[in-house]
Amino acid sequence: MKTKVLFSPRGYISRELVEIIKAANQEIVAALYLLSLKYVAKALAKAVEREVSVRLVLDRDQADKYYSLDEWMIERGIGIKIVKVVKGLMHHKFLIVDKTILVTGSYNITADAEYRNHEAMIFTTQEELIEPFYAKFELLWQKAADHIDHRYKDDPAYHYHKLPSGKTYWHPKRYKHRKPAK
Secondary structure, three states: OOEEEEEEOOOOHHHHHHHHHHOOOOEEEEEEOOEOOHHHHHHHHHHHHOOOEEEEEEEHHHHOOOOOOHHHHHHOOOEEEEEOOOOOOOOOEEEEEOOOEEEEEOOOEOHHHHHOOOEEEEEEOOHHHHHHHHHHHHHHHHHOEEOOOHHHOOOOOEEEEEOOOOOEEEEEOOOOOOOOOO
């Protein structure tokens, strides 16, 4: 593959992403505004099980949303850091596999992007495109904060949880659904 473009809705972009993730041997890095499509998140988790390094930089505002899969991914060993932009968004949508494949475009990794929105993703092996995106990822990774979800810090039903990997997040003290406080 030199370069190919897929369009949604129903362009099977997520299927192509999963195939590329399955083929990873060493490293997957991505800067994503939003990742809420569990099909892709599961593929990333399986890559970690194969001992592929997976690091993601996510937008703070989107990571704080209930539909974000950030905490689920952290629990499965995916490295996640957060970018909080004061005025604006961390609106990147790119993923690099083994420094040999770049995926970028307008497509957020969501069900809406896959099935409803008109989106595009470019898949390329062109080194002259991969290198600057990889450098941008490393810059974002260095400047991004470790993922600590502060939504729950004042909620007595949650506690601060540290995984054996050293990653931390706020976690419900019990897993049963609880009604919101009135």
